[in-house]
Amino acid sequence: MAKIKSVFICSECGYESPKWYGKCPGCENWNTMTEEIKELSKGSATVKKRISPYSKPVSIGEISTEDEQRFDTGFSELNRVLGGGIVKGSLVLLGGDPGIGKSTILMQICKNLSNLSILYVSGEESKRQLKLRADRLNVVNNNLQIMTETDVELVCEEIKNQKPDIVMIDSIQTMMIKELTSSAGSVTQVRESTNLIMHTAKDFDTPVIVVGHVNKEGSIAGPKVLEHIVDTVLYFEGDKQMSCRILRAVKNRFGSTNEIGVFEMTDKGLKEVENPSQMMLSGRPKGVSGTCVTCSLEGTRPILTEIQGLATNSSYGNPRRMSTGFDYNRLSMLLAVLEKRAGYYFNNMDAYVNIVGGLRIDEPSVDLAICMALISSLKDTPVREDAVAFGEIGLAGEIRSVSQSQQRVNESVRLGFNRIVLPYHNAKNIVCDNAEIIGVRNLRQAFEALSE
Template identity: 50%
Template sequence: MAKLRAVFRCTECGTSVPKWVGRCPGCEGWNTLVEELDDVSKVSSAALLGKRDAPVPISEVDAHEWQPKPTGIGELDRVLSGGLVPGSVTLVGGEPGIGKSTLLLQAVASIAASGSKVLYVSAEESKQQVRLRAERLNALHPDLWLASETAVPHILSSVDEINPAVLVVDSIQTVHTPDISSASGSVAQVRESAARLVTTAKERGLSVVLVGHVTKEGGLAGPRVLEHIVDTVLAFEGDRHHALRMLRAVKHRFGATDQLGLFEMTQHGMLGVPDPSRLFLADRRKGVSGSVIVPTMEGDRPMLVEVQALVAHSELPSPRRSAQGLDSGRLSLLLAVLSERAGVTFEKRDVYALAVGGVKIVEPAADLGVALALASSRFNSPIPEDLVVCGEIGLGGELRQVAHGERRLAEAARLGFTRALVPRLAPDPPEGMKAIRVGTLAEAVAAVGIGHNASSEF
């Protein structure tokens, strides 16, 4: 009989200890140890040797042997810097129901249509469920093979039988290796299963895509080593109540990580959004106080986003401060600077701030836009419709220029905006757009006609 022993393994670094402790001795993380059962009578498959790779002079290595192969999904290829690289392992993480399986099924169907054989392994759904989704997405193709399997050895046998160019495993938390006695999804199982698949990918030149679950904190479930052994980590994000989905590269060994892919969830699957600014501004209501258009940067992609604020009277001892799509700490900072440096107070008033469309804005370039939206709602004074606002605010109330100013203003000019409120040292706007330069937050509030010191700029 197999001899089992209880061990406590860290979910972050994989360190094992015989009894539970509050702090991991390996990575010093707190409350990261979970109990698992180890089979001491078997040798871990991670210790088994694979094929030996003979060393060669670095000058003789063919750098063009493994080139990215497009998936046929434009936004996905943008994030992957051209496509999937043979021999690479890509991990796609996201919340349940966000659309990971839908996107990958569309991608592998496009790859199969280009003449490459693809194996899609669903460890969570039956073949019939995947077939129904494929029919809805028009993703049926004879070169797209489907298996409903949870055992890694059986998956590798299918790879030997079919010899695909791309393998998708959905998901890595639900497959298991029989050599490990712990349950599927445990630290040991995820690490061991991923290690076997990575070894197979490197030996065969096989592109492997793994689907990963996320924790309630938003991080990938499983050991941290999972992110280290794969070549690419993609994060699929979005608000369930909105159709917009964003794909980012958290790690990418074959290209940059500053690209952003945008998709719209429809009944026919994921559709790429080539012009996100028009999507965000499609339902904009003009002439309403508390609404400001901010040119943001997502990676190297400029986007115009509407920021809204609502200031309402409150009888509560501690008025509410709510931020959706914005950093709540940054909102508190801007409220303090508005009060102390610009004379716009919010005593006995609830404050609500929102980035429209389900997008999340974390860059300080939106500071001036958020502050003016708050001041606009506070005095019920609308911001001009043809104005965009961009700038970082310091604690002294000063305005600082932001990176990629030219690209931000060029995107605003493309969509018909004719004026931009920017810091004094900001770059010149494109032809046809007027720059209104201010040095402090108080000057900016006055320049847009809010309060008693309204400027004549408008």
């Protein structure tokens, strides 16, 4: 008889403790600890169920080093993020907010791979709903099997019998192993189900794409608790109100994690965006203060984006700072530098920063444009609309050089910008005839170059 013990597990990060906490000690989120029953039987449920439980050691010389086989997904944006297609036998987690387009992209992959046999398992939608979506997206694939099931063991049994080329599971939070006492969506269920799927994928060399919802409800496990189990983790980002969707790899055992894929949501499904800079800049306001264009590097691709800043008098003693698409702590640091090193005072101002288009940028080269947007709003002076600015800002208020500056300049020129303001040390090496290149050493110089 298995012993039963109750534990508290965080649905965001998987932190376990015998005691309940209001704030998770692991990830510091509030109200994410939920009680689950932990079975203390011999080994976990999945170990017992493994189809071939024993992997014999082989001499390293006997292991084949042929290039791993990859399936082209038919989307070059997705292939690039995956590192060149879906690797056979790999487990890919596709995370994102509900309604962002995860089921849509899976169905579109089914359409693109019409020569492969695909098993699409849904625990969320009825066969009819799936058929309606497939019709809307014009999916024609006679090798596509739809299974509406939530019992993972039955799903794995089906994989074993059918041996499909690819399996899709939508979503992992609806899947469950019957004999576990915890409810579907709990950390234990989600983890154990993924483990079982992982072993099946490896045993039959079948690639599996698993959908994981990101949600703010404490009792349902988020995709983060699975990141260490799977081979590749992709997240769909973007503002649901806008059509732009960004696919980003945060973990990849078969490729780099720097690349992003850019898509646009339309009524015919997701469309690849070949010219992301143009899309990010569409609808940019002209002649107003508080906006500045920058060029960041996403993997191997330079992308132009608009940064907006707003500084207003604070009505409370404690001014508000808010950032969307940019690290909050870095914004605080930049505000401190603006004040201490350049004499732009924000101490009784609320300050907001937004990266337009739903892109999240963690690259320090956006520092300069963020500062410029904030100064522009503070002084109510527009930045020239034909200018681009990029550069990292140091604590001494200096503008530090960034990598790949030539590539950034080229992309800016390609989109018709005439004046490029960049770190002084980068400017010396730039070759460019079609735009003014202005190298700057500090924030004041930069703002002068952008506003004159």
